[in-house]
Amino acid sequence: MPYFDVHETHTGVVILAGDRAYKAKKPVLTDFLDFRLPQQREHACRREVELNSRLSPDSYLGVAHLTDPLGGPSEPVVVMRRYRDEDRLAHLVTHDTAESVHRVLDAVAAVLARFHERAERGERINAQGEPAAIEWRWRENLSELERYAAESIPGVSADDVAQLQRLVTQFVAGRAGLFARRIRDGRIVDGHGDLLADDIFWVGGSPALLDCLEFDDRLRHVDCIDDAAFLAMDLEFLGRKDFGDYFLQRYTEHAGWAAPPSLSDFYIAYRAAVRAKVDCVRVSQGSPGASDDAARHLGIATRHLQSGTVRLALVGGNPGTGKSTVARGLAESFGAQVISTDDVRRELRDSGTIAGEPGVLNAGLYSPDQVAMVYETALRRARQLLGEGHSVILDGTWRDPRTRDRAHRLAAETHSALVEFVCSATADVA
Template sequence: MTEPGLRGASQRSVPRADASELSSSALHGGAPPTRAEVRETHTAVVFFTGDRAYKLKKPVDLGFLDYTTPPARRAACEREVTLNRRFAPDVYLGVGEIRGPDAEGAEPLVVMRRMPADRRLSRLVREGAAVDDALRAVARHLAAWHADAPRSPDVAEQGTRDALSSRWEASFAQVGALADDGFVAGGVTEVERLVRRYLAGRERLFDTRIEQGRVVDGHGDLLAEDIFCLDDGPRILDCLEFDDRLRYVDGLDDAAFLAMDLEQLGASEAAAYFLAQYSEYSGDPAPPSLWHHYVAYRAFVRAKVSLIQAHQGTPAAETASRRLVSTALRHLRTSAVGLTLVGGLPGSGKSTLAGALADRLGVTLLSSDRLRKELAGIPAEQSAAAGYGEGLYTPEWTARTYATLLDRASALLSSGESVVLDATWHDPGQRESALRIAEGTHAHLVALHCQVPGDVSAARLSTRAPGTSDAGLDIVTAMAAGEPPWPEAVSVDTSGPLESAVSQALAVVRPWGTGQAPVFRRPIWSLTRRAGLHQASARRPLDLTHTASHLPAPASGELL
């Protein structure tokens, strides 16, 4: 605990005549009294003297906490020490007592080791100091705590999809009431829509998080202001203590709190780095969409608090609320789970575009060419060339390939993974099946139809090296003769450079722009581990495929 920038502190100090002298004799010592620096929050008065800080609970009743009686204040002090010793045992020294000259009894207070102000994480970030090492240490510390944190049915209950939905809806109701009083933060309506759509299709994801033991008794209030970066490791202070249910969180939610705070300090790259480090140390395979969703949740909760403060007349609070709602909206847009169909005739460049698009978005790529050969039990690069509608390309084989492709996409979408599907999408019935999958998983569906002049396609096919696709010019000619219209798809001109096609595709898939929020990417080990686990599981055959980051790009930058 250190004095500058105490979170929630008022702009004035407690009058020195009231509380400027704190004697060690009052804390059962015998040394002479010393002058104390004093700061005040909504619920406590904190005295700083020498190498100690003393936190005295105020006799207040704020509805969500009641400190109006001495036993309640003592219990709160004891609980604060017990809970925070989990993260910083050498900072929370115990519960002491202070007795004033006119007091009838001793007043309990939390006794803490005083932290150096110049090592506060928020200060380091504001000053532009290098913080990667500090954030890595915080991520390791937090992941280690989460690994050993208490788990129970009561804890797990707070990690369900419905529990999170209830917390979101409560915040929406509170913000709506404030809006009725004239305090409006733009974008709230879109936030509500995106949140409800994400949660509606992701029950499986949250159930899996509970099965994996990811919901823990955590910190619940992880802010850069309360983290001190010392030479022998970080000290994390001030966990949430007044409501256990709000501290029972997904470990990723706990980490996302700090990521959100770092973004508000103007350090979005540091926020993404911290989450990646947390994922590394915790071995957490969560989809990036969940990272974004939890950052958005934390931003919106703080926006709600800022709106309440604006309603109470706090200067600049309304501006802060707008900024926080904007942060929530950017992350929710980025977290939106999407199903993107990239189709077209062989030689149109669809596979190259699909791979580049998936890589740019940081999402999963599924390829019908690779899957068809997997189902046949042959290597993806082995030729299975046959006449039109023959061999592995009969209607029966094609129907089986697309059905499996969509089954795997459905499982991924339900688990919070956005997916790019690389196939011709020649059959309107298969397109309709993809639409039903998107509707059932509440995913955003986009269809892209790659188109090139016939001579460009022919030139590409004549020079293409052997690979996963077996189609030659004769197949393309037969398919083109019977190609049905695809009015739902957006045409993409893939006759030019790859980057041009990617830009066209991104304008459709991300109409609000690609700079909304950092693209969170899991460590490579996580991608490999997911693929291996799913390959070994007959019950959950998810992405038996290649992530886009593992696909080689054409050396020339051209579409093939």
């Protein structure tokens, strides 16, 4: 590698010299940081060393000052160990074998899971996991993207941003139970906040995770899966969605818990929107090619919000028409949970809640009152699952239009997309 090299980002300059890297902050003001004053840049440098020492203490060596030989003010810089470009994860995912990359991603997932396990928690941090705080972060990003769309940056349209806003509003509005559970389970932490493949190095058989977010604590106080989703998104942006999926799978296995797929999609979309905004900043600073990156990031955000839409599917039809088979197939295709009225009826009968002879329409176990209790129980369970981010398939006959109306209201109240299927079969098949 060359002895000297210089790299520039939208907020800083990195000077590479020998086995050291020197990071200086640009004196800039953006919608998310203010580095205009020397003391602001000094504070940011010291905070960067302090925070990154949590994950990579051997990589951050301290803060130094570059002196102006003409007598001007000195400039604070972060001093780091220099690593080879070919050891970057971003390089490895496009040049190494899948087996080798899996080994690296598994190690990164283990390091991140251990970091999250011991990360700081508390009421101040939990506040950033509340729906209002999550909406605020989205709103800040989308408002900036709207502004860039108004400035006619290629690849960023007002319609695209409006679609993102609709999908975000729909998800957050119906998921109070999910966000409350994430806080209750201790999943909101003082995390990394900016986990990109360009800032992860494979050094001596171990990963070094660099460059956490230091300029706004609120943006670093995140759900664990949000932190991990940033890297999954970036791997997808690099053309390897399969690596992103593998990383999230290994992260949740190391962490010992799993999040609903809809939440992973939601946060992957959020991180893609964040990067789209950064791309627009780069365009405004004189890098027109970054508009293509913005368009690709917006595409990732849209796809994942659509994929993560919470759905309520009603699969109905007479007995013997194959509705249970259809319900199971749908569940496998989009990761939904099936609630079968037959299963609910058996549970209620075994618990003594309902009773009567089976097999007779409008009598015994199938009397109107007992059928209503079965469907009310199924809808109540569905409400909880939908609120916690799980798509649900309700498998039943759905003969009673009043019961279907209650299911329609449930979908509206939980801001879930409603899909209805009616299964039928000829008499000789059924």
